[in-house]
Amino acid sequence: MKVALLTKKKNFEIVDEKINNKLKEDEVLVKITGTGICGSDLHFFRNGALGTMQPQFPLSLGHETGGIIIDRNKSKFKNYANVVIDPLDISSCKKIEKELCGCGLKYNLCNHQTYLGSHPTKGSFREFMVLKKSQLTLLDKNIDPKISSMIEPAGIAQYCIDRSMINNREENNILILGCGAISMLISSLLYSMGVKNITILDQKKDRLVYAKKHFKAKNLINLFLKKNINPKTNNFNYVFDLITNDMSFDYGIKAIRKSGKYIVVGIPERDDFIKINPHKLRIKEIDILNVRRSNVKFNRMQNIILKNSIPIHKLVTHYFKIEEIQKGFNLASDYKDKIIRGVVY
Structure with a gap:
């Protein structure tokens, strides 16, 4: 599969990686249908860092994303279902309650969390991802899969x-x-x-x-x-x-x-x-x-978007194939061509 890696400041390279087909019981294989270019991604692109946090290159970025299930494994989902992907994974935190993680904290503050595109966790500027089933929410049929990545910033x-x-x-x-x-x-x-x-x-x-x-x-x-x-x-x-x-x-x-x-x-x-x-x-x-990230469940967010006609489709002004990711980041970083949000697919 194709993977886009930031190899140095302002420079992406496309590499090939093998798809992991050996899924654990709580894992699902998803084809990525689109990932938004977020402001934090642009920080890494421009500076190679987020403030003074400087992880080593190459960096795997991307966290605003949607996809299609390719291998449901042992999950409740159906193959070829459209899903919204939560970049936050707290599945390693024990005794997760209705509103709090096992640490007694809100989900977005869990001490055991990982987050897509936050080093060393791989990001979603790639063709396929193995994800925890707890990170997936069925996409409402009334939302276009091409803009599903905008549910996360919403x-x-x-x-x-x-x-x-x-x-x-x-x-x-x-x-x-x-x-x-x-x-x-x-x-x-x-x-x-x-x-x-x-x-x-x-x-x-x-x-x-x-x-x-x-x-x-x-x-x-x-x-x-x-x-x-x-x-x-x-x-x-x-x-x-x-x-x-x-x-x-x-x-x-x-x-x-x-x-x-x-x-x-x-x-x-x-x-x-x-x-x-x-x-x-x-x-x-x-x-x-x-505010750190989000603590809003994706089902709730989809309901709010649909009930109130929040125009998330107006956010996505540009689409880029994964091979065009360099062009997409160049435009987004320089605020050219009236770009609001670019989506890489």
């Missing part, structure tokens, strides 16, 4: 909203910093909950226009962030930071009102540390919430 967006615990009885004023796929999904999901006053900030005007047209953003701020920029208002009671660097934090804390909630979603690209002014946080008594 789960992250929903988890951001779950963490924020937005009070719908209040008049909410939302600021989203950064206008990538997850930002757009947060906007659309919030709107479906009845939150109408949503503002997105980004330096790329075409993305902002796209978010307003398809993902219910009401207000747009076209701005390149730099230090000591003062926002025109400080009336946002929720700020979702999808950028997470010195400048976004500085702007967001200035823009948030007293007793607001600041939800940290983005991963700093080059450094592990950012500078914040604790006095600004203290004076306004801001709550800071962090």
Whole structure:
């Protein structure tokens, strides 16, 4: 089978690997139908690292993915069924409860987890994968398999909203910093909950226009962030930071009102540390919430998408064969050709 490996910064190579047909009792063989190019993948592509975490090359990336079951083995699934793939695997954690893993933690914080494309676990930029049956969810027949990989980032967006615990009885004023796929999904999901006053900030005007047209953003701020920029208002009671660097934090804390909630979603690209002014946080008594991956089950996420007509199909603007992965990452990394999310298949 063909496998795409990042062999050095900004360079993919296609190699051949044998398909593992010797399945354990809890394993299933899946043909990958599409994997989205995520922002964290782009961090590794551009820098060979995620912050100061520098795994050795070659790297096997990819975690937003869907597939078709080729060998169901001893699972409840049927061969040739379309599935959504959870990159998170906590099957080695004992005594998994309804809401908590065996560590007594939420699934996304399990001490025994592995995650697709997170070294040393192999990623899904490949033709076939052996996966645990617990990682698979049947794809709803009303969702196009070509966009099934977008259910995973939708789960992250929903988890951001779950963490924020937005009070719908209040008049909410939302600021989203950064206008990538997850930002757009947060906007659309919030709107479906009845939150109408949503503002997105980004330096790329075409993305902002796209978010307003398809993902219910009401207000747009076209701005390149730099230090000591003062926002025109400080009336946002929720700020979702999808950028997470010195400048976004500085702007967001200035823009948030007293007793607001600041939800940290983005991963700093080059450094592990950012500078914040604790006095600004203290004076306004801001709550800071962090989001790690997702803790939303895929059946629930599919129901939310279908019930509220969340336009995940509008996220995928480009498709690339696995042999074209270099082209896909080049476009996504440079934000060219109005790409939002590219899918490699």
